[in-house]
Amino acid sequence: MTALDTAVDMTTALGSVPLVGPVLTASGCSAFGQELEPFVDLTTLGAVVTKSVQLRPRSGRPTPRMAETPSGMLNSIGLQGPGIDGLLAGELPWLAERGVPAFVSIAGTRVEDFAELATRLRGVPGVLGLEVNISCPNVESRGEVFACDPVAASDVVAAVRAAADPAQPIYAKLSPDVTDIVPVARAVTGAGADGLSMINTLLGLVIDPDTMRPVLGGVTGGLSGPAVRPVAVRCVWQVHQALPEVPILGMGGIRSGLDALQFVLAGASAVSVGTAVFSDPSATARVHTELAGALAARGFSSLREAVGYAHR
Amino acid sequence: MSPYLTAPAPRADHPPVQREAEVLAARPVGAYVELTLAAPEVAGRAQPGQFVAFAVGGPMTANLLRRSIAIAGTDGAAGTATVVVAPHGPGSTWLAQRRPGDTVDVVGPLGRPFPLPEPGTTALLVGGGYGAAALVGLAALLRSRGSRVLAVTGAADAARLCSVEELGETADVVAVTTDDGSAGRAGRVTVAVAELIGGSGIAYACGPMPMLRAVADAATAAGVPSYVAVEESMACGIGVCMTCVLPVVGADGLTRFSRSCTEGPVFGGDRVRFADVGSLPWDVVGADAMGVVRP
Ligand SMILES: Cc1cc2nc3c(=O)[nH]c(=O)nc-3n(C[C@H](O)[C@H](O)[C@H](O)COP(=O)(O)OP(=O)(O)OC[C@H]3O[C@@H](n4cnc5c(N)ncnc54)[C@H](O)[C@@H]3O)c2cc1C
Numbered sequence: 344m345t346a347l348d349t350a351v352d353m354t355t356a357l358g359s360v361p362l363v364g365p366v367l368t369a370s371g372c373s374a375f376g377q378e379l380e381p382f383v384d385l386t387t388l389g390a391v392v393t394k395s396v397q398l399r400p401r402s403g404r405p406t407p408r409m410a411e412t413p414s415g416m417l418n419s420i421g422l423q424g425p426g427i428d429g430l431l432a433g434e435l436p437w438l439a440e441r442g443v444p445a446f447v448s449i450a451g452t453r454v455e456d457f458a459e460l461a462t463r464l465r466g467v468p469g470v471l472g473l474e475v476n477i478s479c480p481n482v483e484s485r486g487e488v489f490a491c492d493p494v495a496a497s498d499v500v501a502a503v504r505a506a507a508d509p510a511q512p513i514y515a516k517l518s519p520d521v522t523d524i525v526p527v528a529r530a531v532t533g534a535g536a537d538g539l540s541m542i543n544t545l546l547g548l549v550i551d552p553d554t555m556r557p558v559l560g561g562v563t564g565g566l567s568g569p570a571v572r573p574v575a576v577r578c579v580w581q582v583h584q585a586l587p588e589v590p591i592l593g594m595g596g597i598r599s600g601l602d603a604l605q606f607v608l609a610g611a612s613a614v615s616v617g618t619a620v621f622s623d624p625s626a627t628a629r630v631h632t633e634l635a636g637a638l639a640a641r642g643f644s645s646l647r648e649a650v651g652y653a654h655r
Numbered sequence: 656m657s658p659y660l661t662a663p664a665p666r667a668d669h670p671p672v673q674r675e676a677e678v679l680a681a682r683p684v685g686a687y688v689e690l691t692l693a694a695p696e697v698a699g700r701a702q703p704g705q706f707v708a709f710a711v712g713g714p715m716t717a718n719l720l721r722r723s724i725a726i727a728g729t730d731g732a733a734g735t736a737t738v739v740v741a742p743h744g745p746g747s748t749w750l751a752q753r754r755p756g757d758t759v760d761v762v763g764p765l766g767r768p769f770p771l772p773e774p775g776t777t778a779l780l781v782g783g784g785y786g787a788a789a790l791v792g793l794a795a796l797l798r799s800r801g802s803r804v805l806a807v808t809g810a811a812d813a814a815r816l817c818s819v820e821e822l823g824e825t826a827d828v829v830a831v832t833t834d835d836g837s838a839g840r841a842g843r844v845t846v847a848v849a850e851l852i853g854g855s856g857i858a859y860a861c862g863p864m865p866m867l868r869a870v871a872d873a874a875t876a877a878g879v880p881s882y883v884a885v886e887e888s889m890a891c892g893i894g895v896c897m898t899c900v901l902p903v904v905g906a907d908g909l910t911r912f913s914r915s916c917t918e919g920p921v922f923g924g925d926r927v928r929f930a931d932v933g934s935l936p937w938d939v940v941g942a943d944a945m946g947v948v949r950p
């Protein structure tokens with residue numbers, strides 16, 4: 344495997360920023376990277392995508408926060424996190440000291456929150472760029488999720504692009520819970536997104552047959568894991584077909600190198616591994632090795648050649 | 656002075672590893688199965704109170720999440736670790752069906768171990784059901800440091816008692832209770848705890864949450880520090896998913912939603928807000944950002 348591995352050029356980029364490899368963590372699935380240190384060499388990852396941060400510290404929702412589902416899980420964490428001050432004081436310096444690139448996921452409930460977060464992250468050492476988690480309820484629009492409305496989504500992205508460090512690419516993270524994902528993708532790239540992350544979780548619900556009530560404290564939750572992979576590959580495919588120039592960070596149920604290969608062939612130039620890390624803490628490194636082997640076995644000399652190859 | 660009798664449990668001495676471990680022995684013990692694993696790195700690093708997380712179901716499994724199981728014992732020289740598994744849902748049932756020669760993917764040791772008292776302190780150890788297994792290593796360690804060890808083990812019935820023999824070999828006193836009276840005294844562990852807590856300098860408990868709460872309350876009321884090993888639903892066991900949180904009072908006196916896997920599973924018994932588990936009290940750090948305001 345090692346011989347094949349070294350034969351393929353696995354470098355890629357997030358917008359204008361080069362990455363050593365195409366495999367990243369997924370927001371909310373590797374915390375801030377620290378806990379993975381015993382299992383993987385974090386510097387070999389494309390980047391650590393951090394848990395979505397908001398302006399203030401958040402407790403998150405009450406438990407139960409998770410339910411296992413066939414080949415996946417439902418979660419309702421509620422964006423528990425330290426807030427931007429905590430992140431800037433603790434987690435980001437920890438990553439920077441180790442030379443681990445951070446792709447910082449930001450979240451908010453109003454457009455100004457996102458813009459303020461982008462301002463606070465300007466020029467912060469080690470921050471490669473921003474992933475804008477627009478799968479959040481918009482308090483100014485009766486809680487409708489930004490990502491489900493092309494106008495609200497592009498308002499957020501435009502505000503972030505205007506406030507953010509010009510050297511930091513911004514990726515808008517799209518929700519699959521829309522009738523047609525292409526208009527949202529078009530709107531946010533028109534508003535200045537340098538790339539797209541897709542997909543976030545799908546809204547789901549599990550009812551406990553014993554208590555005859557929803558299992559999760561938050562009632563509904565986000566479905567992730569291999570169960571959602573075909574939906575995710577379809578989203579990447581549709582958006583790449585419509586907007587071939589827009590870089591895509593693909594995710595949703597990636598567990599192996601062949602899973603990652605599907606995303607690359609559909610049009611993703613990098614991938615995030617999320618839920619699979621819960622079952623295998625070294626999944627990111629393994630997926631990288633397996634993807635390199637799979638590309639070599641198919642005669643590709645670089646990852647870049649394979650991006651979107653299924654559309655030929 | 657802190658109003659708390661306990662300090663938060665410090666981190667373990669060693670980071671975890673991920674390994675394929677061969678099952679060397681599978682022994683039924685009452686309603687449970689004791690598995691002995693060839694896992695030298697886990698055995699060499701583990702401290703009492705820590706746990707391991709297993710992948711379940713094999714390569715074709717649709718059950719992706721790890722199952723957390725307490726480490727019941729280690730033999731550093733033999734390079735083995737034992738766990739006691741209670742078949743419950745699909746994952747624990749699969750684990751309980753492993754046979755010698757099978758391999759399992761295991762991550763560990765995980766979580767924070769039980770903090771130890773001054774050498775010679777009399778210690779009360781309370782185990783409910785398979786929770787007693789997690790106290791066997793602790794009992795031996797305490798004895799080696801000159802503690803008198805008083806053990807209480809209880810369960811619903813005789814088949815669900817665990818590690819009575821092993822505890823009997825190390826502890827100075829072993830009290831057994833069952834809810835149905837099929838072994839030992841009829842009733843809950845709390846009856847025995849009430850009798851023994853006064854003579855103890857520290858208490859430890861592992862078992863179901865209502866039992867942990869009862870032991871922690873009894874200890875705190877008697878002015879005795881207690882440490883409990885909690886069991887909260889976990890998806891990863893390594894601290895990355897945030898599913899396993901409990902409201903716990905930190906060293907600074909503030910309550911946070913703390914991860915049972917990395918900040919626990921051992922918490923100061925007087926620091927876990929048992930009554931608030933499953934709700935979001937206004938004074939949890941960050942509850943205001945969730946729209947929960949002070950009443
Ligand atoms: C620190 C710790 C130590 C434990 N020690 C032991 C032990 O020594 N022996 C033993 O038999 N069991 C132990 N458990 C409980 C054991 O983890 C669960 O019984 C088991 O995960 C249930 O999985 P399942 O597939 O059978 O059930 P399911 O209900 O199908 O499990 C579904 C999901 O929920 C999680 N889950 C469900 N119940 C629990 C629970 N009680 N605790 C944690 N996660 C849960 C599982 O990990 C899985 O991800 C321990 C739990 C923790 C947190």
Ligand SMILES: Cc1cc2nc3c(=O)[nH]c(=O)nc-3n(C[C@H](O)[C@H](O)[C@H](O)COP(=O)(O)O)c2cc1C
Binds near residue numbers: 448476
């Ligand atoms: C427990 C959990 C927490 C998550 N938290 C976030 C988050 O904070 N921000 C975000 O943008 N996505 C979050 N996600 C979504 C993932 O980043 C990812 O988009 C999704 O889970 C699909 O990928 P996967 O199947 O590989 O997990 C979370 C997912 C899980 C399972």
Ligand code: FES
Binds near residue numbers: 895896897915
């Ligand atoms: S089980 Fe995942 S953070 Fe504790």
